[in-house]
Amino acid sequence: MAAAKVLVSVSPELRAQFFPDPGALRALGEVTLLDTHAGLAEALPGAEVLVTSWGMPPLEAGLLDLAPGLRLVAHTGATVKPFVTEELWARGIRVTQAGAGMARSVAEVALAFTLALLHQVHRFDHALRGGMPWARAEDVPARHEILGCPIGVIGASRTGRAYLDLVTALGARVKVADPYHPGAVELDELLATSRIVAVHAPALPETRHLLGRRELALMPDGAGLVNTARSWLVDEAALLAEVASGRLDAALDVFDEEPLPVGHPFRALPNVLLTPHHAAGTVECRRRQGDVVTAEIARFLAGHGLEHEVTRDLLARMG
Numbered sequence: 001m002a003a004a005k006v007l008v009s010v011s012p013e014l015r016a017q018f019f020p021d022p023g024a025l026r027a028l029g030e031v032t033l034l035d036t037h038a039g040l041a042e043a044l045p046g047a048e049v050l051v052t053s054w055g056m057p058p059l060e061a062g063l064l065d066l067a068p069g070l071r072l073v074a075h076t077g078a079t080v081k082p083f084v085t086e087e088l089w090a091r092g093i094r095v096t097q098a099g100a101g102m103a104r105s106v107a108e109v110a111l112a113f114t115l116a117l118l119h120q121v122h123r124f125d126h127a128l129r130g131g132m133p134w135a136r137a138e139d140v141p142a143r144h145e146i147l148g149c150p151i152g153v154i155g156a157s158r159t160g161r162a163y164l165d166l167v168t169a170l171g172a173r174v175k176v177a178d179p180y181h182p183g184a185v186e187l188d189e190l191l192a193t194s195r196i197v198a199v200h201a202p203a204l205p206e207t208r209h210l211l212g213r214r215e216l217a218l219m220p221d222g223a224g225l226v227n228t229a230r231s232w233l234v235d236e237a238a239l240l241a242e243v244a245s246g247r248l249d250a251a252l253d254v255f256d257e258e259p260l261p262v263g264h265p266f267r268a269l270p271n272v273l274l275t276p277h278h279a280a281g282t283v284e285c286r287r288r289q290g291d292v293v294t295a296e297i298a299r300f301l302a303g304h305g306l307e308h309e310v311t312r313d314l315l316a317r318m319g
Helices: 012-018 022-026 037-043 086-090 103-119 121-129 158-169 187-193 213-218 236-245 283-301
Strands: 005-009 030-034 049-052 072-075 094-097 150-154 173-177 196-199 224-227 249-252 272-274
Touching: 005 037, 012 283, 022 283, 030 037, 049 283, 072 283, 094 283, 103 121, 103 158, 103 196, 103 224, 103 249, 103 272, 103 283, 121 249, 121 272, 150 158, 150 187, 158 173, 173 187, 187 213, 213 236, 236 249
Parallel strands: 005 030, 005 049, 049 072, 072 094, 150 173, 150 196, 196 224, 224 249, 249 272
Antiparallel strands: none
């Protein structure tokens, strides 16, 4: 049997992170490496498997016509919504993704954010780096341990479940708001009774600004919001008003505008901890993503079922 033709449309930088052992790719079949998506149209003819990364253009009819033998699209990231189209389903092309490889690293960042907010690390750091006198830098709100801490988790996604495992192991008292999670509580109850609220819900039409001015106002004074999911879920203007007042703290990896403008008010606030949308950027995470994609392609080519397949119905419920 002829080797499958695999087109890898992933930049050299990311390719080195996802697939540090080039032999893992070569073992899949006849592999063509594409350094930028700009050359996709020229490289597609003959492809049976397409490996994608961020920035992939929509796979519409015009592109798919160039690859009548395409059978599988394997994404090295999580969300496939920016490029998956109805044309893929209509042609029987299957889709898989590597979101499972990202859950642990994002959950660990959410945990790090949680501990930083509880112990006021962000305020101490901002004060000392800003030249504040030692005595004034010591003057922060009350600090708390995670043991026994009431933590609310919005969304029992893969990352949400990984975060739940971590904070539960450290002794937190956890509530979950998720319509599909057994034992879940109402969102208002969670917000009103949690010292830390961690957002892990998918970005869907119905979750747009799930946390708006009314919802944020339910959080107790001194509570903290952790968002490593999507800014879509939180009304950024409403959150800015709360943290600017000093009533709430926040730790954020995602923003309405990325890159976050240099002059954005979030950057100057001592009670806000910021990272530049890199929660999933660990060495181990990137390798897991590559391993997931490699294993999925190998299963597909061997005629076995996919473990991380995205179907039309599932896509409607995914972020």
